[in-house]
Amino acid sequence: MKKMTIDQVATAAGVSKSTVSRYLNGNFQKMSDSTRERIQATIRDLNYHPNRQAQTLKTKKTGLIGVVVADMANLYSAKMISGAGKVARVHQYQLLIMDSNNSFEQEHESLRQLQDQSLEGLIIQPMSRKSTDYQEIIGELPTVFVDRVTDSNQWPFVGVDNYEATRHLGSLIAKRGYQRILIISEPIDVSQARFDRVRGVKEIARRNKIQCELLEITESVPPEIRHEIKQKIGTLTQNQEPAVIFASNSRLLMQVMQLINDLQLRIPADIGLCGFDDWHWTALTNPPIASIEQDAVGVGQAAMTTVINQLERPDQVVKDQIIASTLNVRASI
Amino acid sequence: MKKMTIDQVATAAGVSKSTVSRYLNGNFQKMSDSTRERIQATIRDLNYHPNRQAQTLKTKKTGLIGVVVADMANLYSAKMISGAGKVARVHQYQLLIMDSNNSFEQEHESLRQLQDQSLEGLIIQPMSRKSTDYQEIIGELPTVFVDRVTDSNQWPFVGVDNYEATRHLGSLIAKRGYQRILIISEPIDVSQARFDRVRGVKEIARRNKIQCELLEITESVPPEIRHEIKQKIGTLTQNQEPAVIFASNSRLLMQVMQLINDLQLRIPADIGLCGFDDWHWTALTNPPIASIEQDAVGVGQAAMTTVINQLERPDQVVKDQIIASTLNVRASI
DNA sequence: TTGTACGCGTTATCAG
DNA sequence: CTGATAACGCGTACAA
Numbered sequence: 001m002k003k004m005t006i007d008q009v010a011t012a013a014g015v016s017k018s019t020v021s022r023y024l025n026g027n028f029q030k031m032s033d034s035t036r037e038r039i040q041a042t043i044r045d046l047n048y049h050p051n052r053q054a055q056t057l058k059t060k061k062t063g064l065i066g067v068v069v070a071d072m073a074n075l076y077s078a079k080m081i082s083g084a085g086k087v088a089r090v091h092q093y094q095l096l097i098m099d100s101n102n103s104f105e106q107e108h109e110s111l112r113q114l115q116d117q118s119l120e121g122l123i124i125q126p127m128s129r130k131s132t133d134y135q136e137i138i139g140e141l142p143t144v145f146v147d148r149v150t151d152s153n154q155w156p157f158v159g160v161d162n163y164e165a166t167r168h169l170g171s172l173i174a175k176r177g178y179q180r181i182l183i184i185s186e187p188i189d190v191s192q193a194r195f196d197r198v199r200g201v202k203e204i205a206r207r208n209k210i211q212c213e214l215l216e217i218t219e220s221v222p223p224e225i226r227h228e229i230k231q232k233i234g235t236l237t238q239n240q241e242p243a244v245i246f247a248s249n250s251r252l253l254m255q256v257m258q259l260i261n262d263l264q265l266r267i268p269a270d271i272g273l274c275g276f277d278d279w280h281w282t283a284l285t286n287p288p289i290a291s292i293e294q295d296a297v298g299v300g301q302a303a304m305t306t307v308i309n310q311l312e313r314p315d316q317v318v319k320d321q322i323i324a325s326t327l328n329v330r331a332s333i
Numbered sequence: 334m335k336k337m338t339i340d341q342v343a344t345a346a347g348v349s350k351s352t353v354s355r356y357l358n359g360n361f362q363k364m365s366d367s368t369r370e371r372i373q374a375t376i377r378d379l380n381y382h383p384n385r386q387a388q389t390l391k392t393k394k395t396g397l398i399g400v401v402v403a404d405m406a407n408l409y410s411a412k413m414i415s416g417a418g419k420v421a422r423v424h425q426y427q428l429l430i431m432d433s434n435n436s437f438e439q440e441h442e443s444l445r446q447l448q449d450q451s452l453e454g455l456i457i458q459p460m461s462r463k464s465t466d467y468q469e470i471i472g473e474l475p476t477v478f479v480d481r482v483t484d485s486n487q488w489p490f491v492g493v494d495n496y497e498a499t500r501h502l503g504s505l506i507a508k509r510g511y512q513r514i515l516i517i518s519e520p521i522d523v524s525q526a527r528f529d530r531v532r533g534v535k536e537i538a539r540r541n542k543i544q545c546e547l548l549e550i551t552e553s554v555p556p557e558i559r560h561e562i563k564q565k566i567g568t569l570t571q572n573q574e575p576a577v578i579f580a581s582n583s584r585l586l587m588q589v590m591q592l593i594n595d596l597q598l599r600i601p602a603d604i605g606l607c608g609f610d611d612w613h614w615t616a617l618t619n620p621p622i623a624s625i626e627q628d629a630v631g632v633g634q635a636a637m638t639t640v641i642n643q644l645e646r647p648d649q650v651v652k653d654q655i656i657a658s659t660l661n662v663r664a665s666i
Numbered sequence: 667t668t669g670t671a672c673g674c675g676t677t678a679t680c681a682g
Numbered sequence: 683c684t685g686a687t688a689a690c691g692c693g694t695a696c697a698a
Contacts, residue, residue, distance in 0.1 A: 005691055016669045021693055030667055047469075049449040053389040054691035057674045062386070072418060073630065078411035085405060085432045089439075094446065097430045099418045106422075113427065116382040136380075257617050281614030284590050297406065338675055349685045354677060363683050387675035390690045 004048040013042040024050055056118070065093050065121040065307060066114040068107060070147070072099040075250070075279050076296045077125060080146060083300025084123055091308050093120070100127050102219075104190070111137045121307040123300075126150060129192045142310035144303040144318075148193045156318040158303040160294045160325040162196035162276075163203075168327050169246070169274060169292060170204025176333055178272055179241035180211040182232060184256055185248035187216050197248045197276055211241075217252065230259055237270050244272030244333060250279060253291065272333045278326075287331035294325045337381040346375040357383055389451065398426045398454040398640060399447040401440060403480070405432040408583070408612050409629045410458060413479060416633025417456055424641050426453070433460050435552075437523070444470045454640040456633075459483060462525045475643035477636040481526045489651040491636040493627045493658040495529035495609075496536075501660050502579070502607060502625060503537025509666055511605055512574035514538055514545045515565060517589055518581035521549065530581045530609055544574075550585065563592055570603050577605030577666060583612060586624065605666045611659075620664035627658045 006024075010017040015035055022031060023039045042048075056062050067084055069077035077099075085095055096117060098110035104127040114122070115137060122143040126134065131152035134143075138155075147159045173181060183201055188194040198214055205212035215232060217225060236243040245260075247253035253275030260267060267273050267287055275282070278293035302321050310318055339357075343350040348368055355364060356372045375381075389395050400417055402410035410432075418428055429450060431443035437460040447455070448470060455476040459467065464485035467476075471488075480492045506514060514534060521528040531547055538545035548565060550558060569576040578593075580586035586608030593600060600606050600620055608615070611626035635654045643651055 003691095006693095007691080017692080018670080018694075019668060022668090025693080032667065035668085051390075051451065051691050052449050053386045053395070053451060054674090055693080056386040057384075057390055057676090057691080058693045060674085072415040073408075073412045075406075075408060075411070078408070079406045081430070082405040082432060085430075086434075094450070095430055097414070097418075097428055099415060101419075116385050117427070118384065118386060254613060254617065261617070279614075280587060281612075281617070284587065284594070284614070284618050286619030336675095339677095340675080350676085351678085351685060351687095352683090355684090358677080365683065368683085384675050387690090388677075390675080390692090391677040393690085 003051070004046050006048075006050065009039070009042055009046060009048050012046060013039045015039065060118070062118045062120055063093050064096050064117060064119050065123065065304070066096045066098065066117070066119045068098045068100060068110050068114070068122070068124040068126075070100050070125045070127060071102050072097075076147065076277065076294070079296035080125070080300035080303070083297035083302075084304040085300070086297075087301050087304035087308065093308065100125075102127070104128055104133075108133075108137075121311055123303045123307060127190065129190070129195075131155075142307050142314075144306050146299055146303045148191050150192070153320070156306055157320040158299050158306065159193070159323060160299075161322050162193050163200045165292050165294075165325045165327070166197045166200025166246075166276070167204055168200075169290075170201045172290070172327065172329065172333065173201070173244055173246075173272070173274070174204055174208040174210060176244075176272065177242060178210060178244040180236060180239065180243040181205050181213070182236055182243065182245045183212065183214045183248065184229070184245060184252050185214065185216055186252070187218060188214075194248060201246055226255075226259065229256065230263060233259065233263060233265070233271065237265060242272070244268075244274065247273070247275040250275065250277035253277070253282075253289065257285065257289070267332050274333045278328055282328070282330065285332075289332040290328060290330040292325050292327050295323050298323050336384070337379050339381075339383065342372070342375055342379060342381050345379060346372045348372065393451070395451045395453055396426050397429050397450060397452050398456065398637070399429045399431065399450070399452045401431045401433060401443050401447070401455070401457040401459075403433050403458045403460060404435050405430075409480065409610065409627070412629035413458070413633035413636070416630035416635075417637040418633070419630075420634050420637035420641065426641065433458075435460070437461055437466075441466075441470075454644055456636045456640060460523065462523070464488075475640050475647075477639050479632055479636045481524050483525070486653070489639055490653040491632050491639065492526070492656060493632075494655050495526050496533045498625050498627075498658045498660070499530045499533025499579075499609070500537055501533075502623075503534045505623070505660065505662065505666065506534070506577055506579075506605070506607070507537055507541040507543060509577075509605065510575060511577040512543060513569060513572065513576040514543055515569055515576065515578045516545065516547045516581065517562070517578060517585050518547065518549055519585070520551060521547075527581060534579055559588075559592065562589070563596060566592065566596060566598070566604065570598060575605070577601075577607065580606070580608040583608065583610035586610070586615075586622065590618065590622070600665050607666045611661055615661070615663065618665075622665040623661060623663040625658050625660050628656050631656050 006017045006020050010020045100107035107127045122141050125147045129150050131150040143155045145155050145157045149157050202212050247256045265271050275291040278291040282289040282291050339350045339353050343353045433440035440460040455474050458480045462483050464483040476488045478488050478490045482490050535545050580589045608624040611624040615622040615624050
């Protein structure tokens with residue numbers, strides 16, 4: 001099964017390669033049925049497939065859209081890609097996926113590599129909130145930022161309104177009468193999304209004069225940090241005032257819940273618990289955990305739709321899209 | 334920021350494009366330092382990036398490896414890709430990802446599309462166990478099958494030994510003294526993995542004279558099926574003999590657990606529960622659920638390593654790789 | 667209705 | 683050490 005070229009097809013079919021090319025691109029308007037059928041047959045017989053690179057070299061259309069996610073192994077990124085892929089397929093685009101592995105350096109490297117793949121569009125879940133980090137490397141490429149906003153609106157954004165979502169959650173916390181909140185988050189300075197999640201809860205806490213503390217945690221919670229969190233939780237529960245923990249993503253929520261279980265504390269009697277991200281296991285714990293659910297697939301679909309729109313109608317104005325999130329109220333709070 | 338070509342760089346640097354090409358490909362051996370530096374400078378100034386399509390057209394090297402997964406929104410697929418991506422990066426390959434969406438037709442379409450992207454390698458989580466479904470479309474392309482074996486060993490396989498893993502689990506079930514097993518699985522005829530999971534449990538059940546029943550479920554459990562399962566569970570618990578349910582993947586496990594909760598049954602007092610796939614939420618429920626954990630990231634890494642090995646040492650014999658799985662014994666059983 | 671000839675941006679083989 | 687020049691496989695004016 002060696003590579004066939006359009007020339008071989010042409011000679012085999014007894015026509016010139018222009019005719020074959022016309023056939024390939026669906027220009028049948030002016031082509032005798034006999035030659036059309038002859039070409040069709042030889043293409044099938046020879047199992048010919050046009051060379052995409054050569055086509056691209058002429059047409060400048062790669063049909064490739066880059067997707068750079070923060071962490072492929074995270075369900076949010078995966079579902080986002082899933083949504084993007086569904087839309088891409090119907091428009092005949094293919095996805096070139098890069099994983100930043102939660103590292104700004106790797107993201108930059110990914111973008112550099114994508115740069116010379118002649119992508120037609122880009123969807124990115126950025127590691128930085130500084131638009132200057134992306135300006136030159138993205139250039140004029142139709143791009144959509146997902147999940148995390150940057151400090152500029154030169155590119156459309158698709159994602160949830162973290163601030164609004166956590167304000168909702170904050171109100172629920174206040175209504176339940178909690179007096180103290182411990183927010184556990186990954187470093188908030190690199191991601192506007194993380195920042196906004198904290199900000200939303202803090203804002204409501206301030207208004208309701210609820211004590212609110214932030215604990216920033218890097219990566220996968222090494223033993224010494226586990227200890228620190230445990231102590232924090234211990235102090236929290238010694239106090240008479242009812243306290244609640246808000247874990248700002250699914251992974252942290254899982255780990256915090258494990259710690260609470262280790263400490264043999266009862267939820268919500270001893271301490272309340274709620275989180276961000278909801279991949280449905282939260283409904284199965286005892287008690288079920290209140291958390292904010294985002295439609296990651298929907299984000300991916302909207303983002304890809306926007307990119308493709310830009311491609312097909314370049315003049316059209318693009319605007320941000322806020323995808324609704326849901327607060328799943330459950331017994332943990 | 335228009336596209337620069339090697340010609341423009343050449344004239345700007347006052348050399349011929351051959352020299353620039355040599356520079357690009359690291360052939361400095363015979364090049365004066367002065368010209369080298371001059372080229373370097375102009376490339377930087379002009380922000381020149383070589384056109385991959387043109388390079389590929391000459392060299393036949395795309396640097397692209399295709400990955401076809403069963404369902405991107407499934408953590409197994411996502412983690413597998415994550416592992417594959419890590420290895421691909423260090424070898425400077427990029428991933429072209431396709432999502433079969435659990436559909437054989439979509440998988441076939443994906444493969445057809447990948448076919449003319451001139452991939453250098455392929456990793457596939459197949460929808461069919463018939464190797465003939467892949468024979469012509471894959472051809473000579475270095476390929477690794479992951480997660481699910483086919484009926485032929487012409488391609489290397491990487492994944493867990495489902496049969497062995499579920500036999501382990503079966504032994505535990507027997508040891509716990511259960512008299513009846515209900516296996517809930519997605520259709521087993523399309524995937525050898527599913528088939529083997531059922532087979533392992535059944536085999537141990539037969540040996541220990543435990544009653545064993547299989548319930549096959551398609552897709553996302555519509556209401557009427559939910560009802561059917563509920564009834565099955567009802568019958569199971571009415572009997573005096575201790576019964577256990579084995580859900581053969583994570584999604585089913587989640588849904589079954591929800592149903593058990595709805596029925597207000599106690600685990601394991603009224604009914605035991607265990608599953609396949611373990612994304613750690615299983616440790617947080619009450620009680621924690623016993624399940625089999627597979628190292629999906631490891632599978633992806635091993636698969637990509639195998640593909641790249643084939644690329645770099647084509648003569649080397651390739652062989653299957655079984656990635657160890659872990660039975661997490663927990664209180665649900 | 668079909669064929670000829672050229673160019674897309676790069677690498678590689680020659681000479682020089 | 684460097685520069686012409688010919689491919690690579692395809693699309694497309696232009697010509698026939």
